Amino acid sequence: MENKTYVVTAAPPNPNGDLHLGHLSGPFLGSDVLSRYLRQTGHRVHHVSYADEHSCYVPRKAAEIGEDPHRTAYRFAQRMERSLAGGNMLPDRFAHPKQDPRHVEVVHDLFLRLWERGRLEVRTQRVFHCETCDLNLYEAELTGLCQECGSTNGGMYCEACGWPQASDGLAEPRCHFCGEAPSIVDEERIVLPVERYRKALRNYLDSVDLRPRPRDFIKALLAEPLEDAAFTRRGTYGVPVPLPGWEGHIIDTWFAGVCGYLFSLDTLQGGMNSERSGRDIWEDPETAVVHFLGFDCLYSHAVFWPALCMAEESLVLPEQIVTNEFYQLEGLKFSTSRGHAIWGSEFFEEHAADAVRFYLARTSPETEETSFYRQRFDAATRELGTYFGDTAELLVGMVRRSYAGRIPRFDAAAPGKYTAMAQERVDRLAAAFDVRTFSLRSAAEELRSFAVETYSEVFRIYSLGQETAGGGRRLHDLAEAFLRLVVAAYPIMPTWSESVLRHFGAEVSWSLDGLRTWPEASVNLTGDALVGPELRTPLARYRGQR
Missing domain, CATH: 3.40.50.620 (HUPs)
Structure with a gap:
């Protein structure tokens, strides 16, 4: 790459x-x-x-x-x-x-x-004016109904449908401050004639992997001539227009x-x-x-x-x-x-930040409205304590009771069964994190499935005392698989991942801005450091809620 x-x-x-x-x-x-x-x-x-x-x-x-x-x-x-x-x-x-x-x-x-290159133009636009407040109204200063979908809205972009509102386009407008219906007056503004770029915008946006609703929105918007986009307006709260004769005008935020x-x-x-x-x-x-x-x-x-x-x-x-x-x-x-x-x-x-981050990722409103539910959040944090926190502690327990706290090492050229399965999961996570196909929900669900699968095997082997099978290869394989999970979880659960990786002495690279390692099939993550006697991770606090 x-x-x-x-x-x-x-x-x-x-x-x-x-x-x-x-x-x-x-x-x-x-x-x-x-x-x-x-x-x-x-x-x-x-x-x-x-x-x-x-x-x-x-x-x-x-x-x-x-x-x-x-x-x-x-x-x-x-x-x-x-x-x-x-x-x-x-x-x-x-x-x-x-x-x-x-x-x-x-x-x-x-x-x-833009001004000196002639890209901007001066246009007269019709705007709402409140006689009572003596104010040309803009965005937060007025309310009304969206000109496209009829939803209650301010004077800029509709929160419901996203459609840009014309400067005099709201239906049933009212001044936010006094509640009076405004009149319409002319205002000189400097604008960008966006319509000039409509064809170029269509070609450009065809190359962007938009989600379904944004893609449909853009298609509908670019099917019609585009309104001028105002760069300036009358006002005092903002960055002043740096041109003579434009005192009392500010550059639109x-x-x-x-x-x-x-x-x-x-x-x-x-x-x-x-x-x-x-x-x-x-x-x-x-x-x-x-x-x-x-x-x-x-x-x-x-x-x-x-x-x-x-x-x-x-x-x-x-x-x-x-x-x-x-x-x-x-x-x-x-x-x-x-x-x-x-x-x-x-x-x-x-609540630990990682627990909140993981739940928000699992319920991310990517293509539809979703919701935070407190009971579901509590249940999800208890799951984290089991599938992520307990897995780490069980592995530590096996390493200490059978190998004096040091994970047995083997040639990374021949990954074991668990490592190979884990790498398949890592590759699917990479697709969820990729710029073109980015999906928090997919990544969180893949991480959860990965963790459940790893926990089940670790718990079974710990309970049966089988970590010494194959001269320690099984434990090494399990540790490799688990560390792949930990590294792959870092984008969503950075605090927990860093705590576990440092405790296990994993062979990863750190910089001032975070982890610099992503699991590859040919890389052995298990280090040669002694695993400490007690693992205190940010997930430990969740288990008390079970």
Whole structure:
């Protein structure tokens, strides 16, 4: 396999609250798992995201709680970062745009590149205006019904069907702040004429392995002329337009999404003036960009931003776009107002991150809405304690009682029955983790089956005291098979995997950003280190719940 450089992104959340399990189950878990797997298989990975601190949802939230918007953005972005760290999902760089003036530089740089090359145009668009609030309404500032599916929606992309809303397209619009029906006025905006790129977008997206619903959405969207995508709007909370005569206008945060990723990548590298900047990486034709996002953000990531990259002519297009549907709680939508939510920062204090990650992967809303159920989560964590935790301890017990704590070693050229079967499982897991066929659910189910199969054999041999059969070959074979399971589980269960691999003295490679080994049929993972007397893994806490 040829080693590549990947930029893996997780769609930015609005810092108007903490992250709940619904947020964590999608782009953040998916992008983290893929990044770990790619590193294990020898690739260089830049895993980035950021808090969308210029989102119009921030000042709306600030007004509700009586706080300065800048303070609101900072406070909730910090809380989000703690939640991500608690779940071992924190990207290499989770940037805070309002805390670093370089973000404005990145936004202005991309905007002016497009403006000076004549890729942007000034157009008059019809927008909603609240006479009572004296405000041109945008996205979080108004509610109404989607022009495509009729669902209740804000003024941008429909959460239900993903369809982009025209600036005056909502039916039955109301101002969010006063509840009044708005009028319609004209507003001068700078736009990207996305329709120019519709044919190129169709050709490009034919090469991307989209999931079924996104594929159908894109096909329907590109069958009709595309609306202009506004780069600017009237407002004060955001990055100002860097052109004379455009005072009082800001650059739209949806356009700035690409800039957010560039800024995150740039600060990860050390800045625009470093030897290899974030832009250098994204412009490299050998770089592969992979986006993870919710379905409701599909238009921006699959249409608007690729069209922007085509207009800019140097940033490479995404190789893959991985979407997810909504994740529910006990069969109902997460709702902060109703108190129907489980917050990541609190949940990770009570439960091991690996248990949460594994359950979220098993129930991932990849192609349909799925749900978190507390009783099923508890049952799943008890299973982890048996099939993963107990298997490790039983192996340790056999090694200590028959071989003084040292796993017997044999030539790796002739893998045993268990190792060969395990490698077949590893190969199926590789397909589930692959960029083109990525599936958290498939990977988690394959891992579970792998673990159940391994536990059954280990428990049987331990109970019968047969670990010395074949002069220790059987125990060596079992240990090799189990360590393949442990290494393959690392993308989803990194803490447990690292604990077991280090305890067993496995012959694997580590770097500052994690495990750098993926099981191969010709590789012997069993080391020559003494296995310790007692294995304390993060899964030990689950067994007390059985």
